[in-house]
Amino acid sequence: MNEINWSEAEKTVADEALQKAYDREIKTLMDEVRQKAVEITDIDAIWRLHDFLSAKRHEIEGKYDGRYSVLIFVLAQLLKEKWLTLEELQGLETDKRAKIAALARM
Amino acid sequence: MNEINWSEAEKTVADEALQKAYDREIKTLMDEVRQKAVEITDIDAIWRLHDFLSAKRHEIEGKYDGRYSVLIFVLAQLLKEKWLTLEELQGLETDKRAKIAALARM
Numbered sequence: 001m002n003e004i005n006w007s008e009a010e011k012t013v014a015d016e017a018l019q020k021a022y023d024r025e026i027k028t029l030m031d032e033v034r035q036k037a038v039e040i041t042d043i044d045a046i047w048r049l050h051d052f053l054s055a056k057r058h059e060i061e062g063k064y065d066g067r068y069s070v071l072i073f074v075l076a077q078l079l080k081e082k083w084l085t086l087e088e089l090q091g092l093e094t095d096k097r098a099k100i101a102a103l104a105r106m
Numbered sequence: 107m108n109e110i111n112w113s114e115a116e117k118t119v120a121d122e123a124l125q126k127a128y129d130r131e132i133k134t135l136m137d138e139v140r141q142k143a144v145e146i147t148d149i150d151a152i153w154r155l156h157d158f159l160s161a162k163r164h165e166i167e168g169k170y171d172g173r174y175s176v177l178i179f180v181l182a183q184l185l186k187e188k189w190l191t192l193e194e195l196q197g198l199e200t201d202k203r204a205k206i207a208a209l210a211r212m
Contacts, residue, residue: 026149026152029149029152030146030147030148030149030152033143033146033152033155034143034144034146036143037139037140037142037143037144038140038143040136040139040140041136042136043132043135043136046132046135046136046139046159047159047163049139049159050156050159050160050163053152053153053155053156053159054156054160057153057156
């Protein structure tokens with residue numbers, strides 16, 4: 001997979017898709033945190049919120065890796081988690097889109 | 107300080123004071139978390155909330171140490187942070203209360 005080449009046009013499509021997925025995931029996370037905070041009635045709920053944020057931070061910081069060498073995998077993961085649709089990857093070569101779609105089904 | 111003896115009556119006073127301080131601190135923490143959550147408008151605010159909870163968890167888990175060998179110091183800390191008043195330590199020997207009050211001023 002390492003030898004995959006990205007044209008400048010494809011890089012733009014991929015970067016925009018990554019940003020779109022990130023914005024969606026963050027918006028959902030903000031809604032979740034607000035909701036969890038409203039429901040806090042005891043100390044355990046606070047520490048559960050803390051654990052939740054620790055996990056999310058680790059996950060999000062690791063996931064949005066913009067290096068082109070791993071972008072196929074990153075986009076596949078985002079597709080699998082439904083932060084992106086395959087339609088939003090229009091503009092990538094057919095071959096790349098097929099690889100991304102296949103990985104997303106794994 | 108290690109040779110301080112606690113009568114059963116004093117242990118009850120100290121345990122109740124510890125519980126009272128804990129309940130107050132937790133209630134304040136819950137209010138703070140709810141308030142911070144309401145104000146979340148970007149990802150940085152989420153990670154700031156996470157950092158805040160990490161620090162609070164570490165602090166609270168360390169602070170409420172109910173071992174009688176360290177209780178003078180624990181109560182002094184709670185007095186200093188205003189989670190307890192000296193009046194709420196009525197029932198402890200005068201000498202202990204004086205030590206706690208002196209440590210709280212340090």
